[in-house]
Amino acid sequence: MIIIYILALVPVIAWGTMEPLNYRFPDFVTSMTSVGQILGLLGIMLFSTNLILAGRLKIFDKYFKGLDKMYQNHQKIGVLAFSMMLFHPLFLVIKYLAISTREGALFFVPFINMPVTWGILSIIIVISLIVFTFYLKMKYHVWKISHKFMTIAFFFSVLHILFINSDISRNNFLKIYILIFALVGLVLGIRRAFLYRFIKKIKYQVVDNKLLNKDIREITISPISNKLNYKSGQFVFVNFINKNITSDQHPFTISSSPSEQNLKFTIKNFGDFTDSVSNLKAGDIAFAEGPYGDFNYRNRKSKNQIWIAGGIGITPFLSMSLDKDKDYQVDLFYCVSEKFEAVHLDQFEKIMKEDNNFKFYLWESSKSGYIDAGKITSVCGDLKEKEIFICGPRNFMKNLENQFVKIGVDISRIHYENFSL
Amino acid sequence: MRILVYNKIMKKLSTISLFIFAVIVIAILTAGLVFYQNKKDITGGDTQNQNANQVTSSQKFSLEDVAKHSTEGDCWIIIEGKVYNITSYFGKHPGGNDTMSATCGKDATNAYKTRDSYATSSGSKTEHSKRAQNLLDNYYIGNLQ
Numbered sequence: 001m002i003i004i005y006i007l008a009l010v011p012v013i014a015w016g017t018m019e020p021l022n023y024r025f026p027d028f029v030t031s032m033t034s035v036g037q038i039l040g041l042l043g044i045m046l047f048s049t050n051l052i053l054a055g056r057l058k059i060f061d062k063y064f065k066g067l068d069k070m071y072q073n074h075q076k077i078g079v080l081a082f083s084m085m086l087f088h089p090l091f092l093v094i095k096y097l098a099i100s101t102r103e104g105a106l107f108f109v110p111f112i113n114m115p116v117t118w119g120i121l122s123i124i125i126v127i128s129l130i131v132f133t134f135y136l137k138m139k140y141h142v143w144k145i146s147h148k149f150m151t152i153a154f155f156f157s158v159l160h161i162l163f164i165n166s167d168i169s170r171n172n173f174l175k176i177y178i179l180i181f182a183l184v185g186l187v188l189g190i191r192r193a194f195l196y197r198f199i200k201k202i203k204y205q206v207v208d209n210k211l212l213n214k215d216i217r218e219i220t221i222s223p224i225s226n227k228l229n230y231k232s233g234q235f236v237f238v239n240f241i242n243k244n245i246t247s248d249q250h251p252f253t254i255s256s257s258p259s260e261q262n263l264k265f266t267i268k269n270f271g272d273f274t275d276s277v278s279n280l281k282a283g284d285i286a287f288a289e290g291p292y293g294d295f296n297y298r299n300r301k302s303k304n305q306i307w308i309a310g311g312i313g314i315t316p317f318l319s320m321s322l323d324k325d326k327d328y329q330v331d332l333f334y335c336v337s338e339k340f341e342a343v344h345l346d347q348f349e350k351i352m353k354e355d356n357n358f359k360f361y362l363w364e365s366s367k368s369g370y371i372d373a374g375k376i377t378s379v380c381g382d383l384k385e386k387e388i389f390i391c392g393p394r395n396f397m398k399n400l401e402n403q404f405v406k407i408g409v410d411i412s413r414i415h416y417e418n419f420s421l
Numbered sequence: 422m423r424i425l426v427y428n429k430i431m432k433k434l435s436t437i438s439l440f441i442f443a444v445i446v447i448a449i450l451t452a453g454l455v456f457y458q459n460k461k462d463i464t465g466g467d468t469q470n471q472n473a474n475q476v477t478s479s480q481k482f483s484l485e486d487v488a489k490h491s492t493e494g495d496c497w498i499i500i501e502g503k504v505y506n507i508t509s510y511f512g513k514h515p516g517g518n519d520t521m522s523a524t525c526g527k528d529a530t531n532a533y534k535t536r537d538s539y540a541t542s543s544g545s546k547t548e549h550s551k552r553a554q555n556l557l558d559n560y561y562i563g564n565l566q
Contacts, residue, residue, distance in 0.1 A: 079431040083438040090445050097449070099513050099556065105453020106555075108446055127439065134432050 001073060007181075008045035012038055014174050015167055029098045036091030037167065043084035044161055044178060047154055048185035050077050054150075055188030056292075066294035067235075068418035082130055085123055085157075115164035122156035125149055139272055141246045148193035151186070158182045196249070201287040202228050204263065206240070209280045212266070212343040216312065218255070219265045219277060221286045228288055230258055232323035233297070233316040233417070236290035238265070244279035249289065253315040253417070257322035263288065266343065268312040295417040296320070297328060300387045302413070306380060307332040308371070308400060310392020311341070316417055317391065318344055321351050324358060331380050335363040335371050335392070373403035383409050391417040480504075480563025487565070491526025493518060497562070498529040505560040533557075 015037065016024075025031040053060060053074045056067065064070035089107070097104035110117045132138065132146045161168050161178065168174050191199065208220035221238075228236065237249040250273055256264035269275050295316050297305055307330055309317050314334055324330060336342045339362065348360040361379065363371050377383055388404060390397045397416045404414055482497075482504045490497035496508045498521075511518050516536065524532050531537070534548055549557075 075431055079435045082435055086438045086442040090442065093445075093449065100559070101449070101452045101456045102559065103556065104449045105456075108450055127442075130435055130439070134435060 004049055004073075004077065008042055008049060011041045011045060011174055011178055014171065014177070015041060018167055018171055018174075029095055032091045032094040036088050036094075039084045039088040039091060040161075041168075041174075041178075043081050043088055044157055045181060046077050046081035046084065047157060048178075048181040050074055050081060051151065051154055051185035051189035052181075053077070055192050057188075058292075061292045061294065066417070067292040072418070082126060085126060089119070089123070115160055118156045118160035118163065122153045122160060125153035125156065129153065140250075141248045141273065144248055151189035151193045154182075154185060154189060158186065199289060201289045202226060204286040204288055206280050206282055206284040206286060207262065208282065209278070213340060215269045215341075216343050217267050217269065217277060218343075219267060219280060220256075220262050221265075221288075222262045227261060228263065228291060230254060230291035231296045231298070232258055232319035233295040234291035234293040235316075236263070236288040236292070238286055238288050240277070240280060241285040241287075242280055245276045246273060251292075253293075253319070254291070255315045255318040257319060259323070264318075266312070266315045266318060293417065295389065295391070295415060297330070297387070297389065298325070300413075300415075302385055302387050303327060304329045304385060305331075305387045305389065306376060306383065307389045308335065308376070308392070309333065310335045310390075310396035313390075313392030313396070313417070314343070315391070317389075318347065320389075321348060321358065324351070324355065326355055326357055329357045331359045331361065333361045333363050333371060333376065335365065335396075337365045339364055371400070373400065373407050373409075377407065383407065386413065388414045389416070390414065394418070481566045482563050483566045488526045493522045493525065496522065496525035498524050498527065499565055500528075500530050500533045500557070502565045503561055504563045504565060505557060506562045507560045510560060 024034040053070060060070045061067045064073065093104050093107045096107045106112060107116070108120070110120045129146055129150055132143060138146075161182070168178060203224045204221035205224055206219065207222045209217065211217050230236070233253075235251050235253040237251050239247055239249045241247065252265040252267065254263055255266040256262060267274055267277055269278075297307075297320055305328060307317050307320070309332070317332055317334075321330075321332065332348065334342055334348070342362055345362065352358050352360045365371070368375070373383070380386070383404065386409075388409065390400055401414055401416070405411060484499075487497045487499055487504055490506070490508075493511055494508065496511070497504055497506050499505075507521060511521065514521055520532070520536075536549065
């Protein structure tokens, strides 16, 4: 994250060295214009960064320790860039307001000055898309399609900085630096938003689709030629070819073991897309992109571990328990409100019988109350030297994490996965 | 690895930004419109035409008429046969008041074109921008006889 902010600050520093600072901030009006310029520079840099991140390159998975964390940062950077884009003209308009109210008002009217118009168009698109994202509850695939238009908004932003008479057009370093970022952003953005069919994916076909209980379904897909290599606990983006299902990609945690030929996904019905997967039939084609994620139990500080699943958050642990090395000491808590909600209990019972270092606890909150750090300590003893893996609803993970930190567990020993929901 | 729950904070930040943006932009646009209307009412919407390329007026002034307005507090100028009352623009010119006051009551065409009010080669010798031209049209009051 720090690297991202440093990269975004470089143009501001370059801008600062172009003229002495007292030229930039001699009086109120000029200072406000300078602040507006800085916001514009930062805004375009963060906007580029976000498009690059949305390119979902494998390297980001490593850098952010899991793509789910990258997406959290993507949201944070996006909102910062958005605020800067909004305040950029507000500071610049002061210069025109100082001349007359009419001049100020004309500044916001499109089609008077083309470079300014590009900026206005970009802001209008971004505002609509942010309203879509935050304030209108919409189906995932509708949101996803709408979000692609960010690339178009970005394209207008690039036109704006390219053609407007500014310090960027006067300074070669600034121009080249920002253009490189913008170009990479544009290429990755267009690739992800409009050319995603050409991104490398592995072809599978559906071989099984069965209900495990009222809400949870298991889809099995089998590779047509090569299989995907992955670590247990990772996830893939999958799109299915079936006319009853939208064709956009969705992230699914893999619940099968990496040693198996097939991929399995255990999917809870939340309505929407997860409901429509019931239409999948044997023979339907599926494309998997990935794997992504850093939620794996190997190569951690300690081989003594606690795994905690909340509801459908059991999926990565299904894979990890099948793939578990015997020298790891693991206590797995599977938290549900009642037993009938739990799936694959037989699998966990079987592993527990074969592996003395694996202990499985089905935690029913209707009987034992909500799980907390104290209850886990009373079952497993001191937690400070253990690695803790949590997957479940966001509040479930957050509450547990806070409790663990409170009783002295080092934050670097707590691992979580966000994509299960 | 700390769980990041930025959702709410980020949503709040974007809401606040959006709110401030909307309020200011709407305020400025409304003010611009009201100002435009007022000006139209006062001047009868005829003597001061807002449109840059279609500036016409029935008012005619002689050189003597213009020469009567030769101070900073009452300043008319002539540019390419058109008369402008730039009194209210004092204090706003980026080049300072002196560059304008030197031409009050006179033909300022050359000063305007060369940005050299004193004809001493001290100006930039370049024309004013299109924006400046648009701005100038706000102060147009009539033509030279």
